[in-house]
Amino acid sequence: MIIFPIVIVLSFIIYLYYKVMITRDHDPLTQEIKNAKARIALGTFISFFGINQYLFYETQLALFIALLFLLIGIIQGYGGLKRFKHYKQEFNKRAQTNI
Template sequence: MVVFPIIIIVSFFMYFYYKIMILRDRDPLQQEIKNAKARIALGVCISFFGINQYLFYQTRLALFITIVFLFFGVLQGTGGVKRWIHYKGEFEKRATSE
């Protein structure tokens, strides 16, 4: 299963990409949008890392660790999606009012 490590690596690099882009941006609203995207990428990375570890080891301990990783990954991902939708709407409101 080479797909899971590729997804993990791509999402890990996307997380760092968005975190670095936050530093380059001066607009606080765009910083929040990029931070939300970084949280989504982190959630995907954590979730797929947990799944990959379970598929690799397939033990009861790995299952419990996978459940914990999935829990935190889904929390990060859903929180990021909620923030992204909210701040994207705020950005569109600001763009139409100017």
């Protein structure tokens, strides 16, 4: 199952990328959009990390921890997705009024 470590590493790199890009941007709205994307990547990272750990150990304790990580990752990703949609709409509204 080589796909899980690849997704884990890529999502962590994407998370770090967006967190660094937040510091380079001066517009608060685009900072919020990038932060939402970072939360989605963090949720993906946490979820796939938990699944990967269960597949590696396959014990009851690993199952409990994997379910906990999966729940936290889904909450993080869903919250990031909701924030992204909201701030993207605000960004589009602002772009419409500036035309």
